[in-house]
Amino acid sequence: MYLYEPRSNYFYDEGKINVLNETQLWAILEGTIVTLEIALVAIVVGAVFGVIVALGRISKNKVANALSWFYIWFFRGTPLLLQLFIIYYAIPIIYLEATGTSFQVDAMFCAFIAFSLNSTAYLAEIIRAAIESIDSGQMEAAKALGMSYRQAMTRIIIPQTFKRLVAPMGNELILLLKDTSLVSTIALFDLLRTVKTMASASGSWIYYIYAAAIYLFLTTIIQVVFDKMEKKLGVYER
Amino acid sequence: MSMVKLVNVRKSFGNLEVLKGINLEIQSGEVVCIIGASGSGKSTMLRCLNHLERISTGEVYIQGELTDKREKNKDLMKIDPAKVQALCAELGMVFQNFNLFPHLTVIQNITVAPTIVKKVNKDVIEKTALVLLESVGLSEKRDEYPSRLSGGQQQRVAIARALAMEPKIMMFDEPTSALDPELVGEVLATMRHLAEEGMTMIIVTHEIGFAREVADRVIFMDEGVICEQGTPDEVLLNPKEERTKIFLNKIL
Ligand SMILES: Nc1ncnc2c1ncn2[C@@H]1O[C@H](COP(=O)(O)OP(=O)(O)OP(=O)(O)O)[C@@H](O)[C@H]1O
Ligand SMILES: [Mg+2]
Numbered sequence: 001m002y003l004y005e006p007r008s009n010y011f012y013d014e015g016k017i018n019v020l021n022e023t024q025l026w027a028i029l030e031g032t033i034v035t036l037e038i039a040l041v042a043i044v045v046g047a048v049f050g051v052i053v054a055l056g057r058i059s060k061n062k063v064a065n066a067l068s069w070f071y072i073w074f075f076r077g078t079p080l081l082l083q084l085f086i087i088y089y090a091i092p093i094i095y096l097e098a099t100g101t102s103f104q105v106d107a108m109f110c111a112f113i114a115f116s117l118n119s120t121a122y123l124a125e126i127i128r129a130a131i132e133s134i135d136s137g138q139m140e141a142a143k144a145l146g147m148s149y150r151q152a153m154t155r156i157i158i159p160q161t162f163k164r165l166v167a168p169m170g171n172e173l174i175l176l177l178k179d180t181s182l183v184s185t186i187a188l189f190d191l192l193r194t195v196k197t198m199a200s201a202s203g204s205w206i207y208y209i210y211a212a213a214i215y216l217f218l219t220t221i222i223q224v225v226f227d228k229m230e231k232k233l234g235v236y237e238r
Numbered sequence: 239m240s241m242v243k244l245v246n247v248r249k250s251f252g253n254l255e256v257l258k259g260i261n262l263e264i265q266s267g268e269v270v271c272i273i274g275a276s277g278s279g280k281s282t283m284l285r286c287l288n289h290l291e292r293i294s295t296g297e298v299y300i301q302g303e304l305t306d307k308r309e310k311n312k313d314l315m316k317i318d319p320a321k322v323q324a325l326c327a328e329l330g331m332v333f334q335n336f337n338l339f340p341h342l343t344v345i346q347n348i349t350v351a352p353t354i355v356k357k358v359n360k361d362v363i364e365k366t367a368l369v370l371l372e373s374v375g376l377s378e379k380r381d382e383y384p385s386r387l388s389g390g391q392q393q394r395v396a397i398a399r400a401l402a403m404e405p406k407i408m409m410f411d412e413p414t415s416a417l418d419p420e421l422v423g424e425v426l427a428t429m430r431h432l433a434e435e436g437m438t439m440i441i442v443t444h445e446i447g448f449a450r451e452v453a454d455r456v457i458f459m460d461e462g463v464i465c466e467q468g469t470p471d472e473v474l475l476n477p478k479e480e481r482t483k484i485f486l487n488k489i490l
Contacts, residue, residue: 135337137333137335137337138337138339140290140333140337141331141333141337141338141339141396142339142351143288143289143290144288144290144329144330144331144333144400145327145350145351145355145399145400145403146323146326146327146351146355146356146403147351147354147355148323151354151355155350155354156339156350159341160339160340160341235383236340236341236342236383236384236385237340237383237385
């Protein structure tokens, strides 16, 4: 279960405010996992669907083009928090009004959906720009060799975007990681909300430092891993 | 046997008419060199042959079979796309800027199209690729990435890559124009070798000496029309048209 259940007496640990007790440690760990899970699901799902939306944007098919334009327009043009509310609060109500039956929403599931939909829009634009940055001679050479548009895209064009995508993807993942704090509004305990609860209960600011340290630790790892990936994917560029 | 044929082909980009009624037929085994000033429509004509560009008006035939028939940018008849694709694949193309796939090694550049387009067995095509690399003198570069090769080497790989699809006709669009002078010779030697083997070739080039040596026919294009054509001696040494004379004087 993702729903965080406050454990007995975890706020008051008199005299030893600065040192985390075991319960607090677990709570922070769980919050960190919630944060990480949402960001990672969103970046992976966003990358996969982002390719599809990006291909729609550059396609000559008017319907595909309009649909993906609309998708990006909506999900980039409205706050992520609003999207989260629509999925978590509005849809169950709409469903109830339409069918007369209610259903149980899982907050974590809603967070996955909202963050994935949102990152799809951003990544689609990043991927589209990367595809368009590949020299048009590549598509021509592929076509002259008899490849179909689809074969040329999947075997020639898109693989060449990987290296160019790494840096903006890392950036997007870091943004997502920090944006996960929005899920505190839908009854989830992410890292930030967990420490905030501890801080206000104990009156100590030190918990914010712990949180900052964890965020920095995670974003540093992301940076290092993505830098390595960029180097590795760029081997062919001498 | 007729390998390619253009009948009254016109091509416009917006209001700019680039090809103004081209009639051309090339026979099997012929080596045709096309010369002409920048912007005269040489590249566009090649690109119309393999559907990289669609013609505005006219007819295109490959090996006697219709691949394009249009009027005012509209198809006059529906031609089976699979058939068109198969016929266009009979045309290999070599570009001025090589256009090798930078993320693939030399050998992968050569094998990728045959494996995914023709579904040739991987072992079989690798053997073929090695033979082709040998013939362009680059066996030892098989696992290099294109960025590590000189321009001349890249262009020879590009030729091998096109040949791996076993085309019946090879088109070259200014294959040596992007090369340093000292690298031009090795690419021309590869092309000369192909010509000697009897390949049908259409070559857009500014290398007049090379054209004289290998061409069966030289075509001079000017402002979207074929202005003059004939044997190399006729066109290059004793041009009849004033415009041909002016052009040759400029580049010689
Ligand atoms: N895709 C395009 N859109 C618009 N105009 C084009 C396009 N392709 C070519 N043109 C124009 O068509 C004309 C002929 O171009 P083309 O490339 O066929 O000339 P060329 O004879 O090959 O010249 P060069 O020797 O410079 O390669 C030029 O004026 C060019 O600007
Ligand atoms: Mg040209």
